[in-house]
Amino acid sequence: MLNTVKNIGQKxxxxxxxxxxxxxxxxxxxxxxxxxxxxLAMIGTVIIFIFLTVAIFAPLFTTYSPTExxxxxxxxxxxxxxxxxxxxxxxxxxxxxVYGARIEVWIIFIVSIISVMIGIIVGITAGYFGSAVxxxxxxxxxxxxxxxxxxxxxxxxxxxxxxxxxxxIAISLVDWTVYxxxxxxxxxxxxxxxxxxxxxxxxxxxxxxxxxxxxxxxISPVIVQLTLRMGTIIxxxxxxxxxxxxxxxxxxxxxxxxxxxRSYLVDQWWISTFPGMAIAFVVLGFNLLGDGIRDILDxxxxx
Amino acid sequence: MKLGAYILKxxxxxxIVMFGVATIVxxxxxxxxxxxVGAILGGNAPIxxxxxxxxxxxxxxxxxxxxxxxxxxxxxxxFGISLKSSRxxxxxxxxYFPATIELAIASMIFAVLVGVVLGVFSAIYRNxxxxxxxRVFSILGVSMPVFWLxxxxxxxxxxxxxxxxxxxxxxLFIFPPRITGLLxxxxxxxxxxxxxxxxxxxxxxxxxxxxxxxxxxxxRIMRASMLDILKQDFIRTAKSKGLSKRVVIYRHALxxxxxxxxxxxxxxFGSLLSGAVLTETIFSWPGLGRYIVNALLVLDYxxxxxxxxxxxxxxxxxxxVVDISYAVLDPRMRV
Numbered sequence: 001m002l003n004t005v006k007n008i009g010q011k012x013x014x015x016x017x018x019x020x021x022x023x024x025x026x027x028x029x030x031x032x033x034x035x036x037x038x039x040l041a042m043i044g045t046v047i048i049f050i051f052l053t054v055a056i057f058a059p060l061f062t063t064y065s066p067t068e069x070x071x072x073x074x075x076x077x078x079x080x081x082x083x084x085x086x087x088x089x090x091x092x093x094x095x096x097x098v099y100g101a102r103i104e105v106w107i108i109f110i111v112s113i114i115s116v117m118i119g120i121i122v123g124i125t126a127g128y129f130g131s132a133v134x135x136x137x138x139x140x141x142x143x144x145x146x147x148x149x150x151x152x153x154x155x156x157x158x159x160x161x162x163x164x165x166x167x168x169i170a171i172s173l174v175d176w177t178v179y180x181x182x183x184x185x186x187x188x189x190x191x192x193x194x195x196x197x198x199x200x201x202x203x204x205x206x207x208x209x210x211x212x213x214x215x216x217x218x219i220s221p222v223i224v225q226l227t228l229r230m231g232t233i234i235x236x237x238x239x240x241x242x243x244x245x246x247x248x249x250x251x252x253x254x255x256x257x258x259x260x261x262r263s264y265l266v267d268q269w270w271i272s273t274f275p276g277m278a279i280a281f282v283v284l285g286f287n288l289l290g291d292g293i294r295d296i297l298d299x300x301x302x303x
Numbered sequence: 304m305k306l307g308a309y310i311l312k313x314x315x316x317x318x319i320v321m322f323g324v325a326t327i328v329x330x331x332x333x334x335x336x337x338x339x340v341g342a343i344l345g346g347n348a349p350i351x352x353x354x355x356x357x358x359x360x361x362x363x364x365x366x367x368x369x370x371x372x373x374x375x376x377x378x379x380x381x382f383g384i385s386l387k388s389s390r391x392x393x394x395x396x397x398x399y400f401p402a403t404i405e406l407a408i409a410s411m412i413f414a415v416l417v418g419v420v421l422g423v424f425s426a427i428y429r430n431x432x433x434x435x436x437x438r439v440f441s442i443l444g445v446s447m448p449v450f451w452l453x454x455x456x457x458x459x460x461x462x463x464x465x466x467x468x469x470x471x472x473x474x475l476f477i478f479p480p481r482i483t484g485l486l487x488x489x490x491x492x493x494x495x496x497x498x499x500x501x502x503x504x505x506x507x508x509x510x511x512x513x514x515x516x517x518x519x520x521x522x523r524i525m526r527a528s529m530l531d532i533l534k535q536d537f538i539r540t541a542k543s544k545g546l547s548k549r550v551v552i553y554r555h556a557l558x559x560x561x562x563x564x565x566x567x568x569x570x571x572f573g574s575l576l577s578g579a580v581l582t583e584t585i586f587s588w589p590g591l592g593r594y595i596v597n598a599l600l601v602l603d604y605x606x607x608x609x610x611x612x613x614x615x616x617x618x619x620x621x622x623x624v625v626d627i628s629y630a631v632l633d634p635r636m637r638v
Binding site: 140159160238287 | 327
């Protein structure tokens with residue numbers, strides 16, 4: 001096989017390459033087709049794209065600093081100068097919302113990594129070893145599930161000290177249970193497959209089997225679940241920020257900005273309204289995309 | 304497994320989980336904080352006050368002893384004295400909890416009514432305008448931050464339209480009777496209609512805000528389950544028997560389609576308790592959620608510990624009830 005590949009020209013090589021991967025390409029094409037035929041998922045994708053672009057290129061979208069205070073320009077209503085108005089310290093709300101997107105992306109990123117890591121380790125260990133290990137790990141998971149999410153997260157941030165880092169730690173410590181249960185279910189499915197038996201017969205140790213064979217097979221549903229949960233992560237972080245138990249001022253976290261404008265709500269409605277709208281917009285994007293992914297992955301639709 | 308054995312097993316598991324919950328809370332409130340007294344009193348507090356508070360919180364004892372005392376306290380439902388209110392935490396909880404329960408019940412009633420009606424109609428009139436409306440309603444419900452929606456509604460209905468009161472459970476000079484602690488129920492029992500209408504006008508906005516997300520998920524489940532049922536053979540039989548559309552839909556389909564909604568109601572309870580924290584903060588609702596937030600902001604450790612444990616207990620209890628009622632309804636669940 002290798003010899004024949006060596007002897008043919010560049011063009012044929014590409015052709016062969018494509019030929020070998022035909023099923024994968026077909027699959028992607030099909031996915032693209034399904035995605036295109038679900039307009040809501042497309043809207044969701046566009047929203048997430050805007051969100052990411054704004055976050056990455058935040059300085060290009062803004063003319064003001066998100067934290068610098070101009071006391072002579074305080075509480076200005078939306079105008080061509082400040083399209084979202086200014087807050088009680090004369091800070092431009094639009095800049096704060098734009099830079100806030102960076103913080104939300106950062107929160108999603110870190111929380112996803114930590115919570116998936118904890119969840120996967122706990123879940124796969126429980127599912128793979130079963131019996132007593134499984135029982136103990138799942139009871140521990142149940143203990144974390146016995147708290148309403150926001151309440152455990154806010155107690156954790158308050159005790160650790162309310163700031164952005166601890167917010168991310170707290171949300172991760174609450175969120176991992178979802179992935180643990182999912183990872184466990186997948187690992188249990190995979191471990192009874194004949195090829196795992198074969199690898200073990202060859203002499204592979206548990207650690208190797210888990211890392212190279214069970215983990216790769218169990219990870220994809222976890223990743224899907226993760227994208228479905230990103231909206232919830234933002235809502236939790238914003239809720240904590242709003243309560244004063246999350247990111248602290250002057251960090252332009254969206255929930256914290258909404259809370260900032262609370263006492264000015266009647267006359268300066270713009271301070272709270274715009275960042276809240278940003279949260280709703282982005283969470284809407286994630287929810288639409290999540291619904292779309294669920295539809296696309298539903299085998300009943302894949303025909 | 305027999306039903307009785309199943310229930311016993313679930314209760315036994317819950318006791319274990321609650322012990323774990325207590326351990327987690329102990330870890331968070333007693334082990335993680337490096338210098339809780341310093342954080343409460345500030346750096347410049349006189350040493351006598353620091354020592355007095357350390358003694359009051361039991362922090363002068365070794366950690367294992369603290370844990371034993373703590374578990375003993377929980378078993379006796381004694382969570383210590385709140386640093387802020389200087390009252391036993393349990394008394395505070397009993398005082399604040401009915402408000403949360405009342406709000407949760409009101410939200411649930413709203414959510415079930417709106418969710419079921421929207422779900423049923425969007426299933427019957429699939430892809431018609433009511434279905435589209437219901438979809439938009441649902442997706443907005445799970446996307447909008449509770450606290451932001453609450454603020455905007457407050458701005459509209461209280462400040463601008465002046466239709467509804469701005470917060471709290473009752474107006475300043477109305478003194479509702481207190482029997483069960485559920486204000487609306489008490490007013491009815493006492494026959495105090497002024498207090499009842501006053502209380503009702505106060506609960507409308509918070510109940511709507513808190514119940515919206517649950518209404519959205521109920522509408523969604525209801526729609527899916529109704530569509531499923533309408534495809535079944537027994538519906539076709541009922542139709543071909545010559546029953547009117549109304550009877551088929553409301554007597555035959557709806558009854559069966561409601562079963563998954565029961566699960567969602569149970570599952571929603573947790574998000575209601577979480578959401579109650581935010582809703583109560585916005586509407587100055589004197590419930591347990593706001594009590595915990597206020598305790599957290601000043602690091603009132605006994606109040607935080609007690610409040611959190613209590614909420615976790617109620618939440619687990621609700622889940623237990625859902626599981627058991629499921630087992631009663633569906634014997635396949637008893638594994």
